[in-house]
Amino acid sequence: MTMLADTRHLSPFTAVIFDMDGTILDTESVFKTIVFEVCTELGFEMTEDVHRSMIGSSHETTNRLLLEAYGVAFPYALFDEKCRVIMRERSHDGVPVKAGAREFITELRDRGIPAAVATSSRNPHAQHHLSAVGLLDLFETVVTRDDVTFPKPHPEPYLLAAQRLGVEPTQCLALEDSHTGVRAAHAAGMQTIMVPDLVGPSDEIHALGVSVMTSMVDVHLAAFPRLRR
Template sequence: MTQVAIGKPIKAVLFDKDGTIFDSEKIYCESWVHSAKAFNVHFTAQMYDQFVGVRATECYQRAQAMFGDDFPMDEFIRHNRDYIDQQKRAGVPLKPGFKSFFDRLLLTNVPIALVTSSARDAAILSFSRTEYLNHFDAFITGDQVEHAKPAPDCYLLACEQLNVKPENCLVFEDSTAGVTAAVAAGCQTVAIPDYLPLPADLLNQCAYVFDSFEDAHFLLDNI
C-alpha cells in the first residue's frame, strides 16, 4: 500500500463507475472481442487495454482508425452497445467491499457524487439492478464535459455542483485516465487498480492505494 498523508477535511466523496464500483471492464473487453469476431476483424483482449478509462466515443474513433475508413463503424457500435446493454440489464457485479463501504458512507451524510466517462443513459443503465443511483447528490457523465478523463473537467464540475473545494473531496478511481483526472483536479485521490496496473509515479501522487474497498473503511472514521 502506498500512502500519502491526507491534510484537508473530507467534505464530499466521489466515485468513478466502471472498474471502481462495478467489475465491468471484463464485460467491456468481452463486448469488443465478441463484436470484432462478428464483423470479421482482428481485435484481442490485449488490444482493449488502450480503451480502459476512455470515453466510448473516443474508443470508437480509435477503432475506426484501426479497422479502416471503409469499416461499417455505425453497425459495429450498435452491435457492441447491444451486447453491453444486455449484460448490464442482467446485472454487473460490484467490486469487492463496495457495498459495505458505501453503506457505512451513507451514515456520514456527506455529499456523494458519481463521476464517469460513460454517457448518461449508459451510466444509468449500469445501476438498473441496484438502489445506489438515488444516493448520488451529483451525477457527472462524459457527455457533460468537453474534455473527458484524463482531463480534470469532470471532477471540477462535480466539485462545483456539490459546492465543495477539490482539496476537500475524496475520490475513488481505478484507471490511469481516472486517477490522472482526479489528481489534476486537486482532489484527494484513492486508487484501487482494477483491470490494468497503474504507473508508479502516478500512484505516488495518490493519497492512498488499496487492493479493495475493504481496506478503506478507516477513512470513514475521519469524516
C-alpha cells in the same frame, strides 16, 4: 505485482467522488468479453494492448483509438451499437457491485458525507446500471459524458461533480480504477486513490503520488479506521 493497501496519503475529506465502471460496478470485465466477441464477429482481432488503452476512455477517444489500431475500415458505429445492445442484454438485471463499494457508499450516506459519480459513460448507461443495483439514490449527483465538454483525462467531470456538491475539489476524495480517470481526478486537485480493476498502476501513476489500494474494502477501512478489527 502485489499491491498493499496504502493509507499514508489518505487525508481528511468532506465529499467522495467515484468513477463508476470498474470502480463501483464490475462492468469492465463484462464489457471486455463483449468487445472481443464483437470485434471477432466484424472480422477484426482485438488485442489486450488495444483493449487496455480503451479502459476508462470516452466514446470519442475509443473511436480514435480503434481507428488508429485498425484503420479507417473499422466500422466503429456498428461496433459501438452491437456492444451496447449486448451489454444491455447481459446486464438487464444488474451487474455485480465491486467488493466493499456498497458498504462504503452506504456509510457515507449514514454519516452525511455527500457522494457523487463522475463517469465517462453516457447518462442512460449510468442511470440504468446504478439504478439496477440500488445505488443511484445514494449519490447526490451523477456526472456523465453527456454533461461535460471535455471528458476524462480532462478534469472537467470531477470539477463539475465537486461544483454540484458545493465542495472545493481539494476537499474531495476521488476513487478511480483506470489511468485515464486517475489523471482526471489528480488534475482536478483531488486526493486520489486508484483501486485497480483490469489495469494496474504504471510508473506514471506512482509518480503522481496517488495511493493505490487493492479494493474498496481497503478504502473503507482507510477512510474510517475505527472499523479495523
